[in-house]
Amino acid sequence: MRHLRVAVPVPALAPLTYSLPESLPDPAVGARVLVPVGNRVMTGCVLDVSSSALSTADPGPTSIKPILDLLDDRAFLPPDVVALASWVAEYYACGAGDALAAAMPPRAWVESERHARITDHGRSRSELEGGHRRAMLVALASGKPVRTATLLKAGRGAHAALLALERDGLIAIAKPLKGKADASRTIRVAHLTAQGAEAAAWETEPDHGPRLGVRQREALALIRSAPEGIDTAQLAQRGIGAQTLTRLAALGLVSLIRRRIERDPYDLQSIVVAEAASISLTAEQSAALARLTALGSAGAFRAVLLHGVTGSGKTELYLRLARHTRERSRGVILLVPEIALTPAVAARFRQAFGERVAIQHSGLSDGERHDQWHRIRRGEVDVVVGTRSAVFAPVRALGLIVVDEEHDGSYKQEETPRYNGRDVAVMRARQADALVVLGSATPSLETYSNAERARYDLVRLARRVLDRPMADVQIVDMREEYAATGPDVILSRALSEAVARRLAEREQAIILLNRRGFATSVICRECGATLDCPNCSLSLTVHRAAHRARCHYCNHSIALPQKCFACGGQFLEQVGFGTERVEADVEAQFPQARVARVDRDTIRRRGAITSLLSRFAAGEIDILVGTQMLAKGHDFPRVTLVGVISADVGLGLADFRAAERTFQLLTQVAGRAGRGTIRGEAIVQTLFPHHYSIRHACRQDYAAFYEEEIAFRRAMRYPPTLALINAVVKGRTFAAAMHDAADLVRAVRAASSAFRVLGPAPAPLSRLKGEHRAQFFIKGSQRSVMRDALLAALNARPDIARRTIVDVDPMSVL
Numbered sequence: 001m002r003h004l005r006v007a008v009p010v011p012a013l014a015p016l017t018y019s020l021p022e023s024l025p026d027p028a029v030g031a032r033v034l035v036p037v038g039n040r041v042m043t044g045c046v047l048d049v050s051s052s053a054l055s056t057a058d059p060g061p062t063s064i065k066p067i068l069d070l071l072d073d074r075a076f077l078p079p080d081v082v083a084l085a086s087w088v089a090e091y092y093a094c095g096a097g098d099a100l101a102a103a104m105p106p107r108a109w110v111e112s113e114r115h116a117r118i119t120d121h122g123r124s125r126s127e128l129e130g131g132h133r134r135a136m137l138v139a140l141a142s143g144k145p146v147r148t149a150t151l152l153k154a155g156r157g158a159h160a161a162l163l164a165l166e167r168d169g170l171i172a173i174a175k176p177l178k179g180k181a182d183a184s185r186t187i188r189v190a191h192l193t194a195q196g197a198e199a200a201a202w203e204t205e206p207d208h209g210p211r212l213g214v215r216q217r218e219a220l221a222l223i224r225s226a227p228e229g230i231d232t233a234q235l236a237q238r239g240i241g242a243q244t245l246t247r248l249a250a251l252g253l254v255s256l257i258r259r260r261i262e263r264d265p266y267d268l269q270s271i272v273v274a275e276a277a278s279i280s281l282t283a284e285q286s287a288a289l290a291r292l293t294a295l296g297s298a299g300a301f302r303a304v305l306l307h308g309v310t311g312s313g314k315t316e317l318y319l320r321l322a323r324h325t326r327e328r329s330r331g332v333i334l335l336v337p338e339i340a341l342t343p344a345v346a347a348r349f350r351q352a353f354g355e356r357v358a359i360q361h362s363g364l365s366d367g368e369r370h371d372q373w374h375r376i377r378r379g380e381v382d383v384v385v386g387t388r389s390a391v392f393a394p395v396r397a398l399g400l401i402v403v404d405e406e407h408d409g410s411y412k413q414e415e416t417p418r419y420n421g422r423d424v425a426v427m428r429a430r431q432a433d434a435l436v437v438l439g440s441a442t443p444s445l446e447t448y449s450n451a452e453r454a455r456y457d458l459v460r461l462a463r464r465v466l467d468r469p470m471a472d473v474q475i476v477d478m479r480e481e482y483a484a485t486g487p488d489v490i491l492s493r494a495l496s497e498a499v500a501r502r503l504a505e506r507e508q509a510i511i512l513l514n515r516r517g518f519a520t521s522v523i524c525r526e527c528g529a530t531l532d533c534p535n536c537s538l539s540l541t542v543h544r545a546a547h548r549a550r551c552h553y554c555n556h557s558i559a560l561p562q563k564c565f566a567c568g569g570q571f572l573e574q575v576g577f578g579t580e581r582v583e584a585d586v587e588a589q590f591p592q593a594r595v596a597r598v599d600r601d602t603i604r605r606r607g608a609i610t611s612l613l614s615r616f617a618a619g620e621i622d623i624l625v626g627t628q629m630l631a632k633g634h635d636f637p638r639v640t641l642v643g644v645i646s647a648d649v650g651l652g653l654a655d656f657r658a659a660e661r662t663f664q665l666l667t668q669v670a671g672r673a674g675r676g677t678i679r680g681e682a683i684v685q686t687l688f689p690h691h692y693s694i695r696h697a698c699r700q701d702y703a704a705f706y707e708e709e710i711a712f713r714r715a716m717r718y719p720p721t722l723a724l725i726n727a728v729v730k731g732r733t734f735a736a737a738m739h740d741a742a743d744l745v746r747a748v749r750a751a752s753s754a755f756r757v758l759g760p761a762p763a764p765l766s767r768l769k770g771e772h773r774a775q776f777f778i779k780g781s782q783r784s785v786m787r788d789a790l791l792a793a794l795n796a797r798p799d800i801a802r803r804t805i806v807d808v809d810p811m812s813v814l
Contacts, residue, residue, distance in 0.1 A: 002026065004067065006044035007089075007096035008037055009109060011416060012801065015047055015096045019066045030075030030082045034068040034110065041068060041112035041175060045077060045100045047086065071110070077103060078377075078394045084428050085392065091427075093725075093787050093806045094417040102417055103392035105373035106366035112175035115145035116162070122170035132161035133170075140171060148173065185367060186258040189229035190245055192220065196253030200224045215244050223254060232256070262375065263368045281320075282466075285313050288459045292317065293324045295457065296400060296435040303426055305406075305451040306439040308461030309700065310671020311468060311635075314439045315345070318402045319352055321437065322383055326353070330399025330434070332383045335390055335421055337408035338629050339363040344613070345404075346385040353383055360386030360393055363606070388413060388421030391428060398432040401425045405632050406438035406447055407664055412811035420809060422447075441671060441702075442664040445713065446720040448706055464675075471642065471673040471680035473698040477689045490577060490585045495643045495683045499586070502641045503593055503622060507678065509641040511586065512669050513579050514628045514649055516599040517541035520576030522549060522561070526569035531561065537767040542574050543601065544584075554769045582645055583625045590623070598626030631669040637676030642669055647686040647694055654764040655813050656718045659693040663705050666697035717756075719809070723783040725790060726810040728763055730771040730803040738762075740800045741774035747793035748778065755780025755789070764814045771803075775813075783808070 002020040004027065018035055020026065027033060027046045035044045044067075077085075081103050089099040101109075118126075118140035126137040136151050136158075152158045165171045192200065199212070200220040212220070219240045223230055232245060248254040281289065288306070295302045308314045322332045336345055339361050350357045358372045358381040375381050377394045384393040388411045391401070403411070403422045411421035422438065429436035438447050438456070451458040464470065476492045485493070495511075502509045521539035522531035531540045533551035540549035542560065550557040563570045583597045596602075596612055603609040609629075616624050617636055624630065650662050666684060674680020686694055696705035714721050729744065731737030741760035749757050759776030766773055778786045787808060794801035 002049060003064070004033065004049050005047040006033060006035055006067070007047055007100045008035065008042050008044040009097040009101040010037065010042075010095065011098060012095045013097055016044070017064055018044075019064050020049070021066050024067070024070050027070050027072070028075040029079050030077035031073075032071040032076050032108070032110075034071060036065050036068065039114070039175075043071065043109040043111060044097075045082065045104075047082065047096065076108070078396075080398075080428075080431060081392055081394055083431060084424065087427055087431075088417055088419050088424060091787075092417050092419050092808050093791055098417045099419075102389060102413075102419070106370050108370075114148040115174050115176060116140060116148050116151060116166075116171045117145045117174065118143065119169060119172055121168075122165070125170060129170075132158050133165055136161060136165060137170065145174065145176075185261050185263060185371070187261055188232040189257055189259045190219075190223050190232055190235065191229040191255045191257065192223050193252055193255055195251075196220060196248070197224065199253050213244075215240065216248055219244055219248060220253065229257070229259070263365070263371045279316055281316070282313070282463070284461055284463055285317060285465075288461055289317055289320055291457075291459055292321050292435070292437065296321065296325060297328070299433060301430045301433050302435050302457060303429065303450070303455070304435065304437050304457040304459055305443055305447055306437050306459050306461070307443055307448075307451075307702075308439065308441060309464060309470070310441045310668065311464040311675050312441075312461035313465045314404070314461065315348065318404065318437070318439070319348065321400060321402070322349065323352065325400040325435075326356075326382050328399060330397045331381075331395035332400045332402070333390055333393055333395055333398065333425070334383065334385045334402045335404065335411070335425060336385065336387060337405045337410040337632070339387060339609075344634075349383055349385055356380070356382040358384050358393075360384055360390040362387065362389065388419075388424075391421050391424045398428070399434050401429050401434060401436045403436065403438045405440055405668075407440045407442055407444040408632065409661070409811045414812070418805075418807050418810075420811070423809070442667045443702070445660060445706065445710060449710070449720040468674060468677075469679055470700050471670050471682045473670055473682045473684060473700075475689045475694065475698055476683060476685045478685050478687050481685075490582055490645060491589065491643070492683070492685050495685065496589060498641050498643070498681060498683055499590060499593075499623065503590060505640075507640040508616070508619070508621070508636060508638040509623045509643065510630055510636075510639055510669070510672055511582060511623060511625045511643040511645065512627070512630055512665075513577075513582050513625070513645040514665065515578045515646070516552075516580065516601055516627055517550075517578035518544040518580040518584070519574035520578065521574075523573050523575050524564035524567060524569050525571040525573050527564060527567040529564055529566035531558075531565075535767070535770045537765060541578065544580060545601075553765070579625055579627055586623055586625060593622045594620065595623045595625065596621045598624060598630055600627075628665055628669075631665055631672070634672060635675055636672065639672055640674060640676075640678050640680050642673040642680070642682040644669060644682070644684045647684045648688045648691065651688060651691065651693070653814065656713070656716065657811065659691075659712070660709055662691075663693040663697045663709075666694065667700060667702070670697070670700065717779055722779050722781055723786065724810060725778040725783075725786055726805075726807040726813050727776050727778070727790060728805040728807070729760070729774045729776075729800065730805075731774070732772070734762070734766065734772040734774070737772045737774040740797075740803070741776055743797065744790075744793045744800060744804070745776050747796065748789045751789035751792060752785055754782055755786045777813075 004018050004020055005015045006018055007015050026049050029046055029048060031046045033044050033046060034041055085099040085103045089096040118137060122137055129137055132154055135154060140146055151162055166173050245254060249256050306314055318334060325332050346357060346359050358376050360372055376384060379396050384390050384395055403425050406422050413419055426436050450456045474494060476494050481489055481492045499509055519542035522542060531549055533540055533556050535554045535556055536551055538551060540551055542549050547560050548557045549560055579597055579599045583595060587595050598612060615621050619638060647666055651658050670682040673682050684698055692708045729737050729741040731740060738760055745757050745760055756779045757776060760774045763773040763775040780786050794804060
């Protein structure tokens with residue numbers, strides 16, 4: 001008997017084994033199949049086919065179920081993407097279905113949904129029933145099927161009542177499928193047949209040809225004017241209805257077909273980019289490009305760190321390297337960390353390569369992502385630009401992967417599967433014998449360490465394009481500012497004066513604070529109570545424009561209170577500040593300036609970020625206030641001043657990467673100034689002017705920062721000197737979470753002495769979305785041994801496993 005190993009999108013579930021009915025052909029690896037999973041029908045992805053393969057997760061051959069249907073006659077996911085997803089599942093300790101779901105396009109899954117329908121027997125007994133049974137029969141009285149999930153919302157006892165109604169024959173439950181195998185958008189198009197063209201030619205002599213009505217002849221005339229066919233919706237707008245077209249089709253005069261329509265994700269024409277022909281490489285860029293093209297031409301896996309200072313022209317190298325790769329008939333993936341960066345980069349590549357460029361990121365609609373993915377799958381695309389999920393794009397003959405701003409935390413997915421797009425890109429390049437280029441002005445310690453140990457090649461760009469100088473950086477000690485002007489100051493005297501000078505010179509400024517909202521908390525001055533989130537161990541953030549206080553983790557929000565909820569006092573003080581407050585302060589100080597803000601609150605509407613940045617690039621905005629999304633990738637030649645508010649805001653976090661992230665953010669944002677012909681200036685406000693991350697960032701001295709930070713990591717035994725796994729156990733109470741975490745820790749410690757286990761302890765965010773959280777770390781040099789020990793402990797306690805987050809190589813330990 002033939003067996004299939006199939007991955008289904010069920011969290012943490014291992015591949016399942018199914019039998020293949022004799023009536024179905026052997027499916028390809030990567031094909032989709034319909035399979036029963038419990039009482040549902042789901043889409044699975046075939047991992048392999050054999051005559052005897054049985055999953056260790058299956059109880060035995062007698063329980064093996066057959067697949068229900070084969071959705072694809074060839075691989076839907078290419079085998080190389082299936083292999084990559086399988087590696088992700090193993091490395092990041094998640095289910096194979098979780099990893100494959102990350103690689104699948106939207107609308108690729110089909111599954112069943114239970115529907116209930118009243119029977120004749122149920123109609124006759126509905127008046128005799130009571131409680132939940134009667135309520136359900138009344139809800140079904142119209143005869144239309146109703147989702148069982150809707151009926152079960154009735155509360156306690158509803159599930160038992162539903163089962164009893166089915167058992168007694170009062171209702172029938174069916175399992176129709178949701179979704180379809182091909183979710184392409186199509187339109188109905190009318191074409192003239194040869195007979196129809198002849199009939200249309202007699203339109204001036206109605207006595208000749210077939211006897212047709214006025215509307216039918218009008219339809220033929222309209223269709224004749226469109227040699228490529230005409231959308232039936234357009235005909236309907238002209239009064240030509242479906243009945244007329246159906247009659248013409250029956251007469252053989254018109255053929256009606258379905259035509260696939262691509263959903264275009266962006267109007268890239270509206271984004272202005274530099275003319276490629278006008279850009280000449282510097283000697284340093286030319287040498288770097290020569291080395292990179294040589295490595296790419298070798299046809300073997302190579303990983304390269306392109307360490308270039310801000311403004312050194314890394315994007316131009318990516319573009320030319322992509323052109324060289326395409327000339328060798330191989331594909332390209334370019335990863336960028338932020339959705340906000342994608343349109344400009346994609347426009348640059350679209351300008352160079354035309355329609356052979358696709359975009360992939362979660363900011364697109366499902367339909368747009370679906371269509372872009374299938375364009376790539378059909379081989380209509382050579383270059384894919386996107387965020388971390390684009391690493392799974394089904395590019396044919398992959399030859400180059402570029403990870404721009406490789407250090408950025410956005411490449412790490414903070415939900416299952418918790419993969420790092422940068423590291424997955426390296427593995428994909430290895431599997432494809434391709435070149436992977438990791439570009440950054442502030443490389444992650446992991447990447448730079450790999451370059452130091454010669455695991456990666458290192459290519460440097462130490463100078464800016466046209467030898468433009470780096471920005472002059474001034475550090476402002478805010479302790480002195482508070483002493484001189486009071487504790488409520490936001491813009492220091494130095495920054496205020498610098499902004500005024502830029503406005504007078506008609507130049508632009510960026511002001512960064514990596515914290516959104518108007519105030520960080522609300523405190524009662526009478527009793528000291530704070531306005532906290534009921535679900536998380538955090539204060540609510542004030543958003544003045546919305547007149548609400550909101551939790552940035554669970555999104556719980558309330559209207560801003562007028563009095564203290566604890567004591568009824570009316571003296572409520574808003575403490576701390578975010579970008580909304582900075583914007584208000586800047587507008588108050590400089591009423592003549594055109595000010596805008598970029599953070600998650602202002603770019604929720606689709607296209608808002610692209611529109612706002614385009615206005616800034618066109619000089620329609622003088623001062624741009626925003627969070628870290630302004631710090632990287634943008635090139636605004638008119639920006640000559642960057643101000644950083646509370647540069648040390650991230651240093652107080654309970655995270656071993658706090659100093660690294662602070663250094664990277666400050667270095668990157670300072671690099672936004674002076675990218676044109678005028679020298680730039682950066683003013684950094686901080687309470688810790690002597691901290692090494694701030695000192696070295698202001699000097700743009702990566703080497704000095706790396707030496708101090710790597711010494712700290714070695715002393716504390718943190719990555720990259722060792723591997724790290726972060727495990728967070730959730731519970732209904734704190735005691736329960738700590739108890740379960742302690743059980744896991746004991747089991748993991750007993751498994752091996754090849755690693756250390758730290759904890760359990762309360763997580764820094766000890767309560768999140770209503771759940772209490774305990775945490776422990778596993779440190780060691782053998783990642784696979786650590787992972788296997790943890791998975792064995794979790795498999796032995798499935799009740800705890802369902803409530804445990806496993807994060808391999810975490811970017812954050814909060």
